[in-house]
Amino acid sequence: MRDKLTSMTDAIAVVADNQTIALGGNTLHRGPSAAAHELIRQGRRGLEIVKTAGAYDVDLLCGMGVASSVSAGFIGFETAYGLAPSYRRGVERGTVEAREHACYTVIAGLRAAIQGIPFMPVAGMTGSDVPAARGFRSVVDPYSGRSVVAAPAIMPDVAIIHVQESDRQGNARIIGTRFEDVLMAQAARRVIITAERIVDGATFEAMPEVVAIPGFMVEMVVEAPRGAWPCSCAGAYEQDDAFLAEYVAASQDADRLHAFVRDHVLTHDPVSV
Amino acid sequence: MIAPGTMMTVAMSRLLRDGETAFHGVASPMAMVAILLAQRTHAPNLVYLNITGSIDPHPDRLPISTVGPELLRGSRALVTLADLFDLSARGRLDTAFLGGAQIDGQGRINLSAIGDYARPKVRLPGGAGSAALMPTAGRVILWRTKHDRRSFVERLDFVTAAGNVDRVVTPLCVFIRRDGSLAVESIHPGVAPETVVASTGFAVETDAATAITEPPTETELRLLAEIDPNRVIDSEFRTSG
Numbered sequence: 001m002r003d004k005l006t007s008m009t010d011a012i013a014v015v016a017d018n019q020t021i022a023l024g025g026n027t028l029h030r031g032p033s034a035a036a037h038e039l040i041r042q043g044r045r046g047l048e049i050v051k052t053a054g055a056y057d058v059d060l061l062c063g064m065g066v067a068s069s070v071s072a073g074f075i076g077f078e079t080a081y082g083l084a085p086s087y088r089r090g091v092e093r094g095t096v097e098a099r100e101h102a103c104y105t106v107i108a109g110l111r112a113a114i115q116g117i118p119f120m121p122v123a124g125m126t127g128s129d130v131p132a133a134r135g136f137r138s139v140v141d142p143y144s145g146r147s148v149v150a151a152p153a154i155m156p157d158v159a160i161i162h163v164q165e166s167d168r169q170g171n172a173r174i175i176g177t178r179f180e181d182v183l184m185a186q187a188a189r190r191v192i193i194t195a196e197r198i199v200d201g202a203t204f205e206a207m208p209e210v211v212a213i214p215g216f217m218v219e220m221v222v223e224a225p226r227g228a229w230p231c232s233c234a235g236a237y238e239q240d241d242a243f244l245a246e247y248v249a250a251s252q253d254a255d256r257l258h259a260f261v262r263d264h265v266l267t268h269d270p271v272s273v
Numbered sequence: 274m275i276a277p278g279t280m281m282t283v284a285m286s287r288l289l290r291d292g293e294t295a296f297h298g299v300a301s302p303m304a305m306v307a308i309l310l311a312q313r314t315h316a317p318n319l320v321y322l323n324i325t326g327s328i329d330p331h332p333d334r335l336p337i338s339t340v341g342p343e344l345l346r347g348s349r350a351l352v353t354l355a356d357l358f359d360l361s362a363r364g365r366l367d368t369a370f371l372g373g374a375q376i377d378g379q380g381r382i383n384l385s386a387i388g389d390y391a392r393p394k395v396r397l398p399g400g401a402g403s404a405a406l407m408p409t410a411g412r413v414i415l416w417r418t419k420h421d422r423r424s425f426v427e428r429l430d431f432v433t434a435a436g437n438v439d440r441v442v443t444p445l446c447v448f449i450r451r452d453g454s455l456a457v458e459s460i461h462p463g464v465a466p467e468t469v470v471a472s473t474g475f476a477v478e479t480d481a482a483t484a485i486t487e488p489p490t491e492t493e494l495r496l497l498a499e500i501d502p503n504r505v506i507d508s509e510f511r512t513s514g
Binding site: 026027028029052053072073074075076078079080082083084087088091092094098100101102103104105107111122123124125126127128129130133176177178179180182183232234235238239 | 300324327340354381390392394396397398400403405433509
């Protein structure tokens with residue numbers, strides 16, 4: 001298989017304005033932060049972000065004007081830091097659209113795309129205002145006659161997934177929790193893997209079951225050490241609590257956020273080669 | 274005086290049953306500790322599930338983020354979040370712990386928005402999995418670290434999720450849902466019945482005959498201190514939306 005190792009700059013250049021982008025990881029854990037920083041550097045606009053539960057990456061992209069809608073079940077910094085300030089401000093001012101989901105309807109939508117069908121019936125959702133607010137319709141089971149909510153397919157234009165190990169062909173190993181990353185990789189039109197380290201693919205031959213995402217589904221691989229920072233990356237590093245506290249404080253105000261990102265975020269990632 | 278976080282966590286723990294499957298999601302330190310406490314007390318065969326996909330982990334340090342990789346430690350198998358929603362969808366998840374920024378008298382929750390949904394006064398995080406889990410889990414235990422009329426309301430601004438709510442645990446009391454409506458089951462020690470009524474936006478009845486929540490035992494307090502020496506449960510009082 002061909003060598004897919006790419007610079008972060010060239011990989012993120014394939015993302016076009018107004019596309020739908022799935023981001024791997026969950027809340028403060030193994031999100032593709034370095035890729036999100038590059039989206040800011042390249043000035044992307046109008047993105048729809050897909051994630052079951054997001055925090056730093058989603059909030060940052062909302063605050064920096066990169067994301068204009070968010071399809072997710074939960075956006076927040078959990079009990080450590082509370083609400084996501086820039087996401088919240090964007091929705092309240094109408095610059096960001098909250099395309100609210102239950103996490104399970106994100107999963108169901110990805111599964112529909114994976115299976116090449118337009119929707120996926122999903123259990124539950126009764127009594128919730130979410131289906132009406134989002135225009136999720138119901139279908140009638142042709143066998144029992146019962147009604148069930150139909151989550152529309154979610155086919156991201158690009159899935160960006162940060163992993164601990166990948167070979168140059170994109171065979172990607174996730175250590176610890178995979179979250180929805182495998183589903184995102186299968187549902188998306190294009191897949192970008194960012195990896196803590198590039199490994200010799202021959203090492204996977206003795207244990208191919210550890211590979212979560214097979215290389216043939218991957219278009220580009222980027223070496224990105226500490227690429228989930230300030231989120232945690234299982235087996236590599238923990239979340240950077242001191243930085244996250246500073247980030248959440250800066251995110252309370254758009255001007256402060258822009259200065260903070262300029263001085264403390266975009267200066268952080270190693271220059272890609 | 275029993276710390277409210279202690280009383281709530283112990284009350285939540287006691288509601289769990291031995292041998293059942295129990296799940297918590299993001300932003301859920303109290304549910305995490307309640308499950309770990311139940312496994313050490315009356316429910317050693319409870320199956321502990323969470324968003325990391327770990328099963329019955331033995332964390333040596335508790336994360337404040339309840340999706341943290343600390344919750345992988347000691348797990349002998351790993352499933353995905355999709356697997357856990359599927360488990361609930363087919364009726365095999367016994368108990369789910371969920372929260373709400375607003376809770377109404379039927380035990381329905383709002384975690385979406387305060388004010389007009391389209392242009393909200395406060396955009397909240399969203400219900401995570403609750404709209405899918407509340408109708409499908411065998412039972413739902415809600416908890417909320419604020420018990421006031423802004424949290425326990427007559428009318429929700431938006432119904433994020435509704436379903437099989439069984440109990441609601443607050444710093445003041447435990448509600449039980451009977452015939453579709455929340456009623457006070459017990460009031461925590463030291464809390465006046467009229468405080469519960471005055472702090473609740475929907476109609477509830479209490480009187481001198483209302484039960485008092487059994488205070489934590491010495492064993493529960495000792496185990497709680499062992500499980501959560503840094504009091505991650507108290508983080509919920511700092512940031513609850």
